[in-house]
Amino acid sequence: MSRVLIIGAGGVGRVVAKKCAMNSQVFKEIFLASRTKSKCDLIASEIKESLNFEIKTAQIDANNVLKLTKLIKKIEPNLVINIALPYQDLTIMDACVLSGIDYLDTANYEHPDTAKFEYKEQWAKNEDFKKAGIMALLGSGFDPGVTNVFCAYAQEYLFDEINYIDILDCNAGDHGYAFATNFNPEINLREVSSNGRYWQDGVWHETKPMEIMMKWDYPEIGIKDSYLLYHEEMESLVLNIKGLKRIRFFMTFEKSYLTHMKFLEDIGMLRIDEVDVNGTKVVPLKLLAKLLPNPAGLGSCTIGTTNIGCVITGKKTGVEKKIYIYNTCDHQECFKETGAQAVSYTTGVSAMIGAKMILEGKWKNKGVFNMENFDAKPFMNELNMQGLPWKIIEMNPDTI
Ligand code: NDP
Secondary structure: OEEEEEEOOOHHHHHHHHHHHHOOOOEEEEEEEEOOHHHHHHHHHHHHHHHOOOOEEEEOOOOOHHHHHHHHHHHOOOEEEEOOOHHHHHHHHHHHHHHOOEEEEOOOOOEOOEOOOOOHHHHOOHHHHHHHOOEEEEOOEOOOEHHHHHHHHHHHHHOOEEEEEEEEEEEEEEOOOOOOOOOOHHHHHHHHOOOEEEEEOOEEEEEOOOOOEEEEEEOOOEEEEEEEEOOOHHHHHHHHOOOOOEEEEEEEOOHHHHHHHHHHHHOOOOOOOOEEEOOEEEOHHHHHHHHOOOHHHOOOOOEEEEEEEEEEEEEEOOEEEEEEEEEEEEHHHHHHHHOOOHHHHHHHHHHHHHHHHHHOOOOOOOEEEEHHHOOHHHHHHHHHHOOOOEEEEEEOOOOO
């Protein structure tokens, strides 16, 4: 009998809670806790109505290790699923160590004062997790998450050696707003307005934001401008994929999104330092995030499709081979099933599958791990069964 504590009741948290409830043979008891309890209660009432499944709720400030440890010890879950913000990763990990409970998240730690995306501080907790006899699974969303699993699957089952990986993330959805982000606006804008970075021949190369663009033909969507960004899964994949010579990450943006973002940046609205406004300290990006549409509420109005996948080139039995492995998701289908748009859906379903892997003992170890550290096959099977089916296209290795 498994009991989970989900922390975070935003767009992604709602999907995780619903998908766990839809897999009640594994997730027998579900607790949902967040900063604002009323958001947990709303999700709980939706789940009661649609699935006739009771989930319990609680208020928690996950920045407070002592209070959180107390809550975890009271609930005694088998796993804590962190779907709050990256700022809470370290405190939730510490509370898990203190309570001896396994941990899972979907995004790497960020310090509120610096938009730095790296696993360093979370990996540094490896010994603590080992000593406590528990595990942490980092980055169990779609990207990071499924993209790591795609690469691990290719390495284990499709290639002898992988040389090049391009991760390609396209959201061809339309929500009807002039400007909105598809997950937490603060985290999203910190990520996409940062310098780009890719890894080649053992060295990280930095680019200006949106400096490198390529046109890519996404299956079931068409050709889209795709911009090189830094994305956190590359940090672990360069360590875990053998023979790798280059890895890059591209995301699509419409011209209108980029124009709005540039304007907001030019006038200082993306600043993450405090500004004095008549004696009140304001962080411009936090204010902007409050004004923008809440991504958790975009489900009903978003139409179109997402396509996220990896183009992988390498060798099999001495012969050059190139594949494209991807998933497409329809925003409205996701909304019908969970009340969320496809970005929350693809992340939340992947988090639930990662949790299922741990609770069923299919992914089990002591310490801190990334997704590609485990056998990809059972996770890939679950993707097909839980609403994120994937396809593989064999490509001509000579094409760019
Ligand atoms: P939201 O802003 O919609 O939700 C975040 C939730 O966390 C809110 O319920 C918020 O509470 C809660 N929260 C924030 N601070 C605290 C705190 N101190 N204590 C307790 N709860 C807190 O974000 P999303 O749902 O869009 O994103 C959730 C996570 O998913 C983020 O970490 C994001 O980076 C990650 N993500 C990962 C992706 C992937 O593919 N790997 C893709 C998309 C997102 P309140 O309601 O009070 O604000």
